[in-house]
Amino acid sequence: MAAPRLSGTQCIAMDSNSQSNYKLSKTEKKFLRKQIKARHTLLRHEGIETVSYATQSLVVANGGLGNGVSRNQLLPVLEKYGLVDALLMPPHKPYSFVRYRTAEEAKKAYVTLNGKEIVDDLGQKILLYLNFVEKAQWKELGLQALPPGLMVVEEIISSEDEKMLLESINWTEDIDNQNVQKYLKHRRVKHFGYEFHYENNNVDKDMPLPGGLPGICDSFLEKWLKEGFIKHKPDQLTVNQYEPGHGIPAHIDTHSAFEDEIVSLSLGSEIVMDFKHPDGVTVPVMLPRRSLLVMTGESRYLWMHGITPRKFDTVQASKGLQSGIITSDVGDLTLSKRGMRTSFTFRKVRQTPCNCSYPLVCDSQMKETPPSFPESAREASQLEQDYVHRVYEEIAEHFSSTRHTPWPRVVEFLKSLPCGSLVADVGCGNGKYLGVNKELYMIGCDRSQKLVDICRERCFQALVCDALAVPLCSGSCDACISIAVIHHFSTAERRVAALQELVRLLRPGGQALVYVWAMEQEYNKKKSKYLRENRISQGKEEGTSSDTAMPELLVEQVPNVGSRDSECCVSSVTDLPEGGHKARTVTNAKLPVHTNRTSFPSQDLLVPWHHQGNPGEGKPGHPAGAHDPGPVFHRYYHVFCEGELEATCQTLNSVSILQSYYDQGNWCVILQKV
């Protein structure tokens, strides 16, 4: 018998509602329309060809990871109709493919499940539409959306006006420009209205530049205001000239410097600008010549934008140089050679602090409520939540990229352990030490889900937990390590508790290695690596400092924090255990913010982390253009004085201290459980 042709009509008729007359009711007609629409959408947008005869395989429209349906929800539903050989759920797609053992079983599913309601992971009801397919195959046709608040207006000025604007800029005119050129490797800039300072990515609001915006811009700005392309009249203009091969690193324009609306006119050449969301999504957007890019809301405050320094952009062949997102369909891409592009970026200087809805990337809001020294366990826990855990979640990827070289003495400790040792790494971060010795069974624990995800990507055993409550059996570990972790606990009690937890995990005779940041950065007259790096980097040579990812900098600039290997600190004390150290308890003291690569002002403080969106771009030491940092995060630290770690360990039950030493700006101990 020939394969039965199952049209929509027949399908419905075979439904359990079995009516002997085949006249379609209104609901049935509606369902049929939707099923056909699903079929067309799948073909047009995804290249999926459905067939009208029964096969083993079905495409399940609306039953995909992309529309909130998980494997756990869908598989049991499908398994009711037969043996499922395979369930393919392509990421980010609103459909899946299921293959049954036999066409009979697939038919059963098709008949019963079509138009059936299931509940997605938000509890919302959705209808599934099934169609037969010959095979599970589709084209990647990137159905991305522009970042919210982003708009590109094409042909906003004429070619004549473009020429005029380009000719109006006098690049060689003033000395100020030459000063600015020192900072920027990849492009030329000129400022009008207010000067933009690259050291702190802000404007000096009290020192407007004489002359304001160039006269010729007035008519354009008025026109754009009238036509509704912009809502506010800008008072600052930065003209950037990019030669092919030039770019600008991904950044968010400083919240406190400028108001919401930022617009950029592209002249001379088109370019592809990349927008990056903190979750990792990157959207490449084509900016044609003579177009106006308007960034507001989320696209201005949360997404980073940047231009990769290169000579060719990958663009969509079929759309030519039209604006919009560059497709990810590999069948429709081509290269476009870059020309000289000049941008006119208009902004309005902000006179009041920023109060956007993105506080974690907002410099105004991060400064507003400076945290103080905690006075209770709950305050301590909250402080750590805000200034340790939340920060590591935000910076995980960037942080991980700067933590790639295991410290030799930690490696030495791990390699000295016998084959088959069970070792816990409490505060394992990106798993730097989990693979150092293959003869050990290491389990990593970290508070940050994102960092544990990175461990998992590297195929290590890791779990998410708090260092004060490690979910491993007492006495189960032959050894433990805790490297650069305990200094994140904000009270002495919690630091002791963290150490006690390590000891609990150890079997009798087991050893623990602990590293914490030292107050003394100059020890034995030798400056730590951290302090030593406070100068012009060696530049283009790679590997000058193992954990460095710094672009070239001038002496006065605040260097990119991410490259730090060890921390430094100095002088005064706030909180010390008894043991003969000078102690002065400070009540209700505000935590000072540290300036990187200098000595620390106190033992309890906040250390900035300058987040860079794309650490993968460019190699370490490779000049990445102007230092345009992204948002700054503050991490809480309690840095240890000489002897403090030892003294703390001596208060623990059943331990003896085997070794105590100083290593590159850290105080270290090796403990043994007796």
Place this chain on the structure above:
Amino acid sequence: MKLLTHNLLSSHVRGVGPRGFPLRLQATEVRINPVEFNPDFVARMIPKVEWAALLEAAETVRTLPHARVHLPGEWGGGEWSHRQPRARGGTPGDDLGLCPQLHLVEVPKGPIEGYEHDEKFLRQMHHVLLEVDVLEGTLQCPESGRLFPISRGIPNMLLSDEETET
């Protein structure tokens, strides 16, 4: 999460203490990952294993239906599940829909005499301890009933402040 890791995990819900072991495993998705066999390593693990807990966990995995077990040689992993049809081994009539790759029907009930030199034994233990990777599922505290999720192979054992407050 490997079964050896599971063997070391214990609930730390307040007040539970040693009664938080072993965590009851419910797996909904598992992958079999080939791992290089190191007999010396496996032999040293044997004395550290809690057998009852291991057998219980292994049984949970053994009874999973085919579609939930990813075998070596499949495309990637993660959200994809594309099982290539495999010839079903075993005796006729033994079609319980169980994963044929798992030799868990033969998980030893305990260390046998001379296990250090028994390659068959060591290979079985190697497989069950190190090659079974639970991707999705839950771990349940036997005392408090608290559920901890396993997602993408990572157990999340974080407790809320109330659950840990002493």
